[in-house]
Amino acid sequence: MNRVFFVAERIPSSNQESNKPLLNERLRKLASGLEASARVEGFTKNGFVKVGIEGADSEILGELIKRRLGIAPENASELEVDDNLKAYVIGIDQRDQSVEVEIGPASLNLRSEIIRQALAAQLCDGRTVPIDRIAQAYCLQEGVPVLVRITHIDRDRRHLEAWISDDQVARFENWRRQRFHRIIAVGTVQERLREAIRTCRVERDVIDVEELAFTANSLVCKLGTEAPGIIAKIGRHIGDTRLHAFLPERLDELRAGLG
Numbered sequence: 001m002n003r004v005f006f007v008a009e010r011i012p013s014s015n016q017e018s019n020k021p022l023l024n025e026r027l028r029k030l031a032s033g034l035e036a037s038a039r040v041e042g043f044t045k046n047g048f049v050k051v052g053i054e055g056a057d058s059e060i061l062g063e064l065i066k067r068r069l070g071i072a073p074e075n076a077s078e079l080e081v082d083d084n085l086k087a088y089v090i091g092i093d094q095r096d097q098s099v100e101v102e103i104g105p106a107s108l109n110l111r112s113e114i115i116r117q118a119l120a121a122q123l124c125d126g127r128t129v130p131i132d133r134i135a136q137a138y139c140l141q142e143g144v145p146v147l148v149r150i151t152h153i154d155r156d157r158r159h160l161e162a163w164i165s166d167d168q169v170a171r172f173e174n175w176r177r178q179r180f181h182r183i184i185a186v187g188t189v190q191e192r193l194r195e196a197i198r199t200c201r202v203e204r205d206v207i208d209v210e211e212l213a214f215t216a217n218s219l220v221c222k223l224g225t226e227a228p229g230i231i232a233k234i235g236r237h238i239g240d241t242r243l244h245a246f247l248p249e250r251l252d253e254l255r256a257g258l259g
Contacts, residue, residue: 003053003062006105008070008086009214010047012143012187014240022189023049023214030068036061044105048072069214072104076155079106084165086213087112087148089140097131099140101148101162112160114148122164123172124254137250138172143186143242145213147171175246180207181227182246183219188238190217196237202230218246 011019020040027038036055043049053062070086073079087101097116101107116131123138140146147168152161164172175182183206185193190209197206197219208220221227227245235243 003058004041005051005053005062006044006048006072006074007051007065008072008104009049010072010088010102010143010145011043011049011215012047013043015187015215016043016047019189019215026214027051027065030064031055031061034061038065044108046102046105046108048102048104073106074104076106076110076153076158076160079103079150079153079160081150081153083150084167085148085150085162087146087162088213089135089142089144089146091142092132092135092140094131099131099135101146103148103160110158110160112162114146114162114164118151118161118163122169123251127254127257129254134254137247137254139184139244139246141184141186141242141244143216144184144244145216172251176248176251179248180223181221181225181230181248183221183227183231184212184216184244184246185219185238185241186216186244187241188215192238193217193219193234193241196234199237200233202233205230 023040031037034057036053036057038051038053038061041050041052085103087103089099090102091100093100098113100113103112119134120126120129123134147165148162149165150160150162190211193209197203205222205225206219207222210218212218221230227247231243231245
């Protein structure tokens with residue numbers, strides 16, 4: 001049985017060919033022990049990965065890929081209110097005061113956004129905070145993955161609204177309580193980040209690298225180590241990778257209405 005679908009991994013166009021072998025290797029590992037194989041068959045215009053599966057165990061492998069990587073909807077007809085999806089930030093709309101996201105190939109014909117009121121209610125204790133300040137504090141920047149829950153779909157207007165999912169809210173709160181500075185790195189794979197950490201000799205300052213998506217990771221700084229200082233050291237060693245500082249104290253200020 002052959003099957004083709006899109007996974008919830010969004011790869012920048014400049015990195016697609018270089019990352020294709022690495023993606024195929026990950027798919028090969030997921031298929032280990034199964035009578036099935038999976039391979040990258042291409043990328044959509046907005047960077048989502050097209051995967052083909054074949055073999056007797058293709059249904060099992062497809063379900064495994066869905067659980068590990070997530071599925072990106074191809075058409076708006078596949079979407080329902082309350083669906084939980086992995087989305088990717090594509091920008092900030094200052095006029096509408098919203099964070100614009102893409103959820104898959106469906107986003108080529110569907111504008112998707114998280115409005116400021118939703119973010120304020122979920123992340124700022126209901127306080128009125130400008131969208132750019134929320135986006136900076138929570139690193140909701142271009143290419144950063146974020147888990148969302150669909151709250152409204154207007155297929156006639158090709159418009160979708162979402163809130164941050166409960167799992168994503170819990171992740172942000174966990175990061176805040178841990179008090180570690182973090183660096184959200186977008187545009188390269190985890191192996192390259194670890195190499196830059198070794199090259200700059202900051203292994204003692206960066207205690208972990210957590211994968212958020214294939215080319216998006218969270219670097220966890222040692223307690224007391226400031227993220228901006230680490231960014232200054234490793235930035236020049238990882239090319240055009242974008243680095244964003246996640247600082248728990250910024251979240252505290254938002255909630256307290258300071259700044």
